[in-house]
Amino acid sequence: EAKKIGFNKYVFFNEQINAILQRNLKLEILLRKAIYDKEFSLHYQPQFSIPDNSLIGIEALLRWNSPAEGSIPPSEFISIAEETDLIIPLGEWVMNRAIRQIAEWNNRYQTTLKMGINVSIKQLNHKEFGEMIKSAIKFYAVPPEWIDMEITESIAIEDAYDIHEITKTIRDIGISVSIDDFGTGYSSLNHLKMFPFDRIKFSKLSIDHIVNDEFDKEIVRSIIVLANFMKIKTIAEGVETAAQYDVLKELGCDQIQGYYLAKPMPAKEFEKVFFSLPQQLILENSSVNSSI
Ligand code: C2E
Ligand code: MG
Ligand code: MG
Ligand code: MG
Numbered sequence: 001e002a003k004k005i006g007f008n009k010y011v012f013f014n015e016q017i018n019a020i021l022q023r024n025l026k027l028e029i030l031l032r033k034a035i036y037d038k039e040f041s042l043h044y045q046p047q048f049s050i051p052d053n054s055l056i057g058i059e060a061l062l063r064w065n066s067p068a069e070g071s072i073p074p075s076e077f078i079s080i081a082e083e084t085d086l087i088i089p090l091g092e093w094v095m096n097r098a099i100r101q102i103a104e105w106n107n108r109y110q111t112t113l114k115m116g117i118n119v120s121i122k123q124l125n126h127k128e129f130g131e132m133i134k135s136a137i138k139f140y141a142v143p144p145e146w147i148d149m150e151i152t153e154s155i156a157i158e159d160a161y162d163i164h165e166i167t168k169t170i171r172d173i174g175i176s177v178s179i180d181d182f183g184t185g186y187s188s189l190n191h192l193k194m195f196p197f198d199r200i201k202f203s204k205l206s207i208d209h210i211v212n213d214e215f216d217k218e219i220v221r222s223i224i225v226l227a228n229f230m231k232i233k234t235i236a237e238g239v240e241t242a243a244q245y246d247v248l249k250e251l252g253c254d255q256i257q258g259y260y261l262a263k264p265m266p267a268k269e270f271e272k273v274f275f276s277l278p279q280q281l282i283l284e285n286s287s288v289n290s291s292i
Pocket of ligand 2: 180
């Protein structure tokens with residue numbers, strides 16, 4: 001009997017893995033084709049400073065709309081793109097698209113907003129990464145201060161030295177660097193000491209329970225104290241409620257991003273919501289002294 005259950009489980013497990021592998025293979029094939037088919041777009045989510053709620057930055061988030069599979073979330077395709085190295089051309093497309101967008105907006109609306117661009121470790125390790133960024137900012141004639149690179153925290157310690165060097169290269173260009181998804185990975189505090197970052201981005205998970213869980217709240221408080229000491233900024237992402245907002249404000253978190261204030265949206269909609277105000281209001285609300 002036990003053997004039979006074991007066998008069934010094994011078969012079931014195998015089928016599940018098989019289904020995942022099939023799906024990933026299918027996505028890989030679609031992904032290879034998609035990059036050249038222009039099925040990608042960027043959505044933009046605003047970032048605000050606390051407590052005045054002025055717009056200070058924007059995060060570019062990749063969207064894939066496949067004619068064959070419909071809309072596929074980044075959580076499904078980014079890892080495949082990384083494993084297959086397709087993240088290199090795709091990341092370059094994101095970089096150019098996002099830089100072009102911030103050039104257009106900051107020039108047209110006389111703002112100095114920062115565009116946050118997600119980059120994966122695979123991209124950072126690519127030998128032409130530095131040159132790629134330099135040529136993109138040159139091509140669109142943007143000051144490097146208009147760009148922020150979001151690097152996810154889950155960096156294996158073995159890669160730490162290389163990442164340190166690349167982060168330095170990016171910052172030498174004048175582009176700021178944020179450490180993304182902070183608080184969920186490992187060696188968080190070690191990373192703070194090791195890397196020359198400009199901003200910590202608290203992950204959604206690390207702030208989800210700050211309203212009811214004293215311990216989670218104290219962890220965030222401690223990291224903010226540490227960040228202040230290191231003269232780096234803090235931003236919380238995934239903020240969904242007024243109660244969370246109030247706690248973050250009380251803790252002295254510098255900035256905020258999340259559904260509570262605004263969801264990611266297409267460029268046209270972003271313009272309508274954030275740039276259709278009278279000029280006077282734009283200047284008052286958006287930071288002329290943006291300082292991520
Ligand atoms: P991330 O960089 O940490 O981005 C934040 C994610 O949280 C986004 O998911 C965003 O839509 C979502 N989010 C924002 N506010 C809220 C909220 O209040 N509640 C909830 N539940 N979610 C919120 P998205 O767009 O699905 O992206 C997922 C991840 O995929 C990103 O996490 C990032 O790691 C990766 N990614 C997205 N675009 C790119 C890209 O262009 N390049 C690379 N390398 N990675 C990307
Ligand atoms: Mg991010
Ligand atoms: Mg992330
Ligand atoms: Mg994040």
